[in-house]
Amino acid sequence: MEISMDLAQTIVTEMKEIIGQNINYINTDGFIIASTNEDRIGTLHEGGKKVVETKSDLVIEFDGEFAGAKEGINMPVYFESEIVGVIGITGEREEVEGYGKIIKRMTELLIKDAYANRVISQQKETQRMMVEQLLIAASEEEKQDILKRLNISNVDTSVPRIAVVAKMEDDDMIIDKTEQIFQIFHERLVKYYDNLIAQIYNNIVIILRELPQQELNQILFNITNEVENKLNLNIKIGVGAVVQDILHVKQSYEQACISQSWADVSSDDGIVHYNDLGIELILEEVSKEISDTFVHQVIGSLNHKDLKEYEKIISLFDTHNGSIKKISDVLFIHKNTLQYKLNRLYEKTGFDMRNYQDFLMLKIAFLLYKSHK
Template sequence: MQISTELAQTIVTEMQEIIGQDINYMNTDGLIVASTNEERIGTVHEGGKRVAETKSHLAVEYDGEFAGAREGINLPVYFEHEIVGVIGITGEREQVEGYGKIIKRMTELLIKDAYSNKLISQQKETQRMLVEQLLTLTSDVERQAIVKRLNISNIDTNVPRVAIVAKMKDDQIGIDQTEQIFQIFHDKLVKYFDNLIAQIHNNIVIFLNKLSRQELDQILADIQGEVKNKLGIRIHIGVGSPAHNILNVKTSYEEALVAQGWAMTLNDVVKYYNDLGIELILEEVSAEISGIYVARVIGSMDKKDIQEYEEILSLFEKYNGSIKNISEQLFIHKNTLQYKLNRLHQKTGYDMRKYSDFLMLKIAFLLYKSHQ
């Protein structure tokens, strides 16, 4: 294995900042591929070549003792029991010899870390490609090809799958924050399971081995809590209905997108497609008809009133019309709540306390929010 010249240069630069000496990195042929002394890059260091051949460190007592070498210490660098290069520290032997083992060890750790990051990046890209391919399957030939790629990645194609789509509320968050959120999802839902994850546009998409509703609820709650605590960001998650295998997960994905959209509209953390009711009908309502309906039902209300009664409507549904429970949640007297309901009736002609009127108002508020 040969490390890149970019990594080698990063290593010698960082090591120089620690010890304040010129440092060279040589490949196994003794060629200096990176150095804090630019003049030496591209030259052959016979001492470094000997280190690679003998697999032992070499002290150079004086400049020119070996062709292209200067006084200092040179040590072999290993990765997974294989010599991948030589690290050399230029300077008086008594001064630099003590740094040798430390610099060698730090160099090996940096190479190992870079290799791990490369693997993670490759795995992430592989999963993204698999997810995108699963969403664009159009022929039997493509299905056969993706099955082979999934098998190579040890992904079981025959177990039931459910699609999850997550999106951050603020589209302006930085790349670093997006990466952190992605990693939280990965660690909670992918790391220990036979699952796929990818970031597609502003969405994090997961194709998940079907879990029980209780298990999934707990995991998604943990994810939301961690994202909020670490980054102060609210996420909205949609969950599709189960597909009988991974090749049919596109329908679940499309359902998850719908559910995620309603999660954002209603400011919920999680929405399951199978829990959507009237929202599914409203998905088919055109913007024109929606505007006409909203104007007819709540068009007489200003934005502040709409926000206030939106909350009351939500609590009215949650507590099945209980004036006592709703007023307690709003921290207002029961008579004050009754006054607000009467005022809504006067403004719109609809009385929330009547079932048919409640339904009309709920549809109006849902359409209003879905087009904001």
């Protein structure tokens, strides 16, 4: 494994902060590729070259004892039983020898950690490319190509699959926490299974093996709770229908995107399944012009404050099947107060939420209002 100059420089800089001595990183050809003394970068260090050859520590007693070397100690650095370089500490023997084993071990740990992060980054990028290819593959040649890549990655291509889309809002607060959100999804849905995950723009897209809806809902509910508790953020999730195999997952993905847009509008727990959509599927086809006209006719007389208040009430009315007692309990108001609010809505709009036909008109109007605002 070859250590990059950037990683080597990071290592020597961090090590100097710990011990206060100048430190060099020497590659396996004997050249200093990183140093806290910039003048030494790129120079040959014969002492370091000897360390690579002998695989042993080398104490240099005085400057110039080896060409390009200064007084200090030089130690081989290993990664998976292979020497990948030499770490050298400049200074009097009594000052630096005691640091030797600690600095060597910390250097090896930093290299190991950097390698692990690089592998994770490569895996993440590979999965992103496979997910994107699954969503755009059209020709038979493209499908066969992605099948080969999936098989190489030990992804079972024949089992039923389902797509999940989680939307992240486009603002600075979300952007700063995107990686943490991604890791929460990865830990709970991908890490131990042959599922795929990718961040595509502001969406996290997961291609899953088929799961019972109740089990999947519990996992997704746990994820939304974790994101809310750890990051103080709300995310909305859409779930597509099950497809027969991974090559047909684009259909499930498109359904998940539709479901996610309605999760933004109408879901209390932030999770909507395509198979649970009803009137929303019809409203998907309504043009903005018709939508705006309908909204204006039904609830156009309400001001912003009214819209916000009755939006909540109509959602609860739907959830609790019109039970005045349950809705008033949730809102922490007396049922007579709720009745007053419903009467006031009737006076302003001409629609009485307690009448089924009027409720349906109001529900559609509020769904369209929220989906286009």
